[in-house]
Amino acid sequence: MPDAENTELIKRAQTGDAAAFEALANQYYRVMFKMAFKWCGDRTAAEDITQEACIKLARGMDSFRHDSAFTSWLYRLVINTAKDWFKSQNRHPATDMEQAANIKAEESAPDDKILMQQVWAQIQTLPEGEKEALLLVVGEGLSHKEAAQILEVKESTVSWRIHEARKKLESLFGKEKKYG
Amino acid sequence: MDESALKKIMDDIEVPPVDENAQKRAVNLAVAEFKAHQNEKSQKSAQGTSFLSRLIGRSTPDRGSKDMKMNKKGLIFGGVAATALALLLVNGNFSENNIAERLPTGGGGVNNFSSIAENRTYSIASLPDFSGFFGKDENKQAAVAPAELTTPPGTAEASPAYVQAVEEANEEDMERAIISSNSTIPVPIEAPSDRLQLAQESRADAEQPKAPTSDQYPAARAKTDEGMAVAELKKSQAEGSSAPAQNSATDTNAKGFYFPSLKNKTAKETTPRAEMADKDMSAPAATTPGYAGQSNVIYPEPYPYPQPVPVPVPPPDYYPRPYYQEQGRDRFPEYKPNSFKVAQEEPVSTFSSDVDTASYSFMRRELNNGRLPPAQSVRIEEMVNYFHYNYPVPESREEPFQPTVTIVDSPWTQGRKLMQIGIKGYEITGEKPHSNLVFLLDVSGSMDSPDKLPLLKNSMKLLLDSLQPDDTVSIVVYAGAAGTVLAPTKVSERSTIYNALDNLQAGGSTAGGAGIELAYNLAEQNFNKEAVNRVILATDGDFNVGITNRDQLKDYVAKKRETGIFLSVLGFGQGNYNDDLMQALAQNGNGVAAYIDTLSEARKVLLDEASSTLFPIAKDVKFQIEFNTAKIAEYRLIGYETRHLNREDFNNDKVDAGDMGAGHTVTAIYEFVPVGSASARTVDDLRYAQKDAAKPAIEETASDSPFANEYAFLKIRYKLPNENTSHLITRPVTAADQRALQKIECGPADSCPASASDDTRFAVAVAAFGQILRGEVNMADYTLDNVIALAQDGKGADEFGYRTEFINLVRLAKAFEHRQ
Structure with a gap:
């Protein structure tokens, strides 16, 4: 998915437009979920991780500086969330x-x-x-x-x-x- | 292993489709979070611009992550709050909008309930107009919207067939909502007040050259907004770069909450995507290809969703599957079916009573879903004990049951016999004991399907009906965290309890362990020595947070049992059902494990059999049967594999065993080969051991011995609920217990053998069915048709229709048997 299309949405979200943020979250949910699933191989866990990641995204929108692709940035968010999640669950990927x-x-x-x-x-x-x-x-x-x-x-x-x-x-x- | 092979593997891994409910939940939570965050930010900036306040503002650079920590705990409450908020908004929609006005427009009116999201994800491209619907909060737009709705730009594109299909899907949704009688359906999608603005703007961007007439929303306004956005952005960037310390702090934040920073300038310049992003940023007014890209759609999508499907008429199976079903992660205890034992080698058989019924309901569910249940899920004793048998009831509470034994010929093997042992618990008459119940309810994300949380809520409401007005009920929920939803409340305050139940929403992970602790704490606080103190756990069995170790959980429950608080388990759902753990918990908590697949099953367990489920009359009920080796060559116990006890456990009061509630019946069936029925034996006699071993037995049971007539000797041990020493009941099993299995019509003058009761026939039929489902070798040529015939014969009055239902299930199984 070309990020260019969404620069608009991202920027709106960064200025505090909740609707834009919602659209963005909806749009990237699948990407994040896919990443999370590949990370943990478990559907429920992937859903939990994606949910965490979405919430982190809500707080972290401002820190996206447009200096990398948004998806790349998301990957990092999801991966870090996944790591944290597994740490907090004290369990290992399936x-x-x-x-x-x-x-x-x-x-x-x-x-x-x-x-x-x-x-x-x-x-x-x-x-x-x-x-x-x-x-x-x-x-x-x-x-x-x-x-x-x-x-x-x-x-x-x-x-x-x-x-x-x-x-x-x-x-x-x-x-x-x-x-x- | 080269890269292309690896790549292929990774690409071919099938990521399951996104669960829409999960997505909605996540996005709703995130949006709530987003708004909260924005509020905080605005408050922060309202601190003023003085040097000092700025310093204070910057003194908590990783504030975000701190909040995140708290959030983990408050996640579930946040979720409830967010959905409640969303509910309010949706309700607001209903009341404020003239629904009638919108409905005929097809596009706007059908988008209520969860279908909003469904439509959005795959069909928004062809839907005529959203703006009127979403924009109701803003008065100005509301004035514009109706005019548009009468001639929505996309109407020509949306074929009538499609509109109808969408409407049908929505109707289905509604029906589901009604059937499951609330909660899953109002998956509320927030109607964000400012969405219209965005949609309009994007439309303005895209359509300006094409359809200037429909450009009702001034493009100028859009541009102004654009400009403001850029200004904002620049401002925020300026702030960002003026505070490099903050950036680095965020970057290396120990919580793993990393953000790319401005430091990475070098990398940015070489990344093509980053360049694109930059270009876009520098030219914010540039057209956005995503909005105008789909030339076949006149009205562009408000937002480019991933993989939009611009099909005008979707194929029928395109509609959402009823709900997400996990497959094949149910867990069952492992066991091997009991095999024949040689009576001379092992003359004593010991087992614990079992009044659980979960296996039967699970089997019913599997059959109703069109497949045979997995063999490991079939526990014959639970199937047999699912039904109520009319064994004679003891008269006093001190000796709470009296055994009934019947011997019949085995219907599936010539020459073998069956011994049916049944006991029925004392029935409580007069005043019932009081109850102090704590509902421990699982509201984790996995409970989010119509056969779980909504069914659970309705089941709990049923249970309330079987309680007395001054019994107390409290509710603890757990998901990502555990919390008390309802402090101990008298049943008479029904509306309070109903409210608490109705407000439950599913979401998050499953901290069952923490929930159990909290529930026990509540039960202890409200402990009533005279009453039944019980935690009722309702879950799909997925414990993945907190005490997750099975043995630890079991120990915890067992320890609490000593203090007089019992635990019962109600299982829900399928696909991820942890039967194994549920069994273990209920067994250690002196409770029943029941599986609730339908509301009528909930009624059976919680209303019809409430006194059995709630009021224990005996605990640690153990059976021991000693077979007379002079009469019986081999025997096997049908079922009870997971309830096996060692011979010495019988007299050891420290060993835990099954418990019985008021009116519970327990039935066990042995199949045995009488001595002399050589053809029915499964093994040969030992050539060397035979004589020595056989001798004393024969001497003792010579024809003049007092045991000549006895097949076996039955012993039952039990403890009264508040005692710690066991009592013993014994009964010899003699030839007088012999009956004919078939119903024999006997004239008064005929001398025909007495025939067994309907109950015996039915119990045997159920046991036969269970064994056939497990594919047991001992069933020989006994077919499901034989089962049906026998069960019909034993159906009796069948007041509640449970037995008829069983017969229909066997018929179902018969159909699948041929298919396989």
Whole structure:
């Protein structure tokens, strides 16, 4: 979704226009929810996280300085909310992805489907830093630089984390089965 | 594992569709928060511009995050407040607007209730006009709106079929609202007073060149606003840059509430999207492609929603699914069905009583939804005990039940027999004890569907009807946090209680643990030694905040039980139902676990059987049966797998067991193979052990021994509710208990065997059904048709129609059986 269209809304919201803010929240809810879901793999948790994030957004609108894409900024908001949420819940993202990760069955062979579920489950168990880097770069298609900006780390850190994450996944899955 | 493979995996992960209710809730909360924040800001600026006040204003740079901390706690109250506010606004709409005037316009009138949001998310593009509807708060606009409504610009585009479809959807909504008799439907969408302005402005922007005639709202005003907005923005930016310290403080805020700061200038310049954003900022009056982009829609959407669907006539299945249903996260205790035991090796069988009925209601729900229940969810004892049997009732409260035993031939295996053991609790007559009840209600987000919170509210209202006027009721709710909604109140103040119930809204996570503590505290405060002190927990079973450890919860409930406060559990909903935990809690809390799938089930549990549900007559009721090895070769207990006790537990009063309320019936069925019925045996006799082991038994039960006639010896232990030592009831099971299973029409002169009661036939039919559902090997060729026939035979008077309902459920199951 091109952010340019919404600059108007964002700016209105920043001046205190509640209707604009509502529209904005409605518009980006799905994006945020998707991100939260990918983070935790659990629908209810994702809804809770998104709700938290929306509330944070309400207070934090002013701090968006238009110096990055709004979605990038949202990613950071959602990721931080998710981290906080899990901290406060004192629990870890779902590792049993059997139900959470409903792979589109018709598009994949059964073998692939199982593999994908396993991989997805493993992604959930990665350290936070690696997981968020992977979700942004691979999952959302951002460049390492963009991801670095969102995560507030150096670009090289993102590259390193992605490398680490892939190495881990590869050691689990890559050797047995060439996929993709 | 290369990147493309990973990418494919990540892309293919199916993110579930956004739940509209969740979205509405979140956005409503956020908007309320937003407004509150704006108020604060304006108050802050009203402090004045003096140097000092500015200093004070800046002295709390991370104020936002502090508030956020508090907010976590107050989230639920905030949610209630926000929705209440929204409700008021929507109501205001009704009263102030001339509804009749709006209805015929199709576009505006149908947009009430939750369908506002539904329409907005997927069909707003083709809806004619919103402005008139939303703009009612502003007098000026209201004057404009009716004129527009008579000739809404989009009317030509909206086909009659579509308008009709929308109206139908709204009607459905209404019907659902009526059926579930409130609360989910008035998902109130705030009608923001200034929305019209925005819509008008955007329209002005987009339509100016195209349809100047419809440009009733002066573009000049829009521009002025634009200009003001920019000025505001610049001002705020100036403030921001003049306070770099504040920025860095926000950035590194330990609460993880990070915002991009102006420091990141370098990154900004290289990010294409950021550049775009910047360009837009510098030229705020530039056209906004999102508004005018859809050329096939004459009236542009007020806001570009994600993936708008500009289909004129949506396909039928496009309409919202009834509500969001989680699938397959129900949790049930794991167990293995009891298998045959050789009487000589293990002559004693011990189990705890069970008066729960949850499994039956859950099965009913699954069948009514068109599928067979999962085998693990079928607990035969709960199915059998769902029904009321007319066992003889004891006369005194001191010995609260007397056992009834019937032996019949097993209908599913030739040569085996069934032993049905039934007890019925003493029924309270005369004055009922008083009750001190604390409703502990789950109002977390997961309860937000018609079969949960609304059903819960109505169930609780039913329960009030079975209480006496001076009983006390209090209500504790929990979601993200726990809170007391209703302090202890006499049942006679019914309207107060109803109000409290009606105001409940679902939302947030589930701090069940904290809720339980609060509920027990209330019950303790109001503790009445003479009364029944009970916490009634109503939930879908998802505890994910607070004490979430199952064992910890169980211990807590068990500890409180010692103080005389009991816990009963009412389960709701499906898809995320934690049956396992509910069972454990109720068992440890000396209470009943019932599953409420319909209002009539609520009536059965809370009204018809209120005295059983509320008033305990005995606790720790244990059964022990010793089989006479001379008469019985093998036996198995049908069901009660999760209620198994060790042999030594029977006499140990410290071991907890099931409890019985007034009038409760408990039925257990054993299947056994009599000695001599070799073909029906499941295992062979042991070649070496046989002789030695068999000898003493045979000697003792020789034909002249006093036990020759006895199949087994039944022992029941129980404690009276306020005692800690158990009492024992015993009864030998003899050949005199033998009956014919079938109903035998017998003339007075005939000498035919006495036939078993309707109750026995029915109980056996239910047990058979449960075993078939579990796919048990012992059922041989016994079919659902046999079950139906037997149940019909045992239906009896069936005053409330529960047994008829059972037969219909078996028929349903039969239909699915073929399908699978």
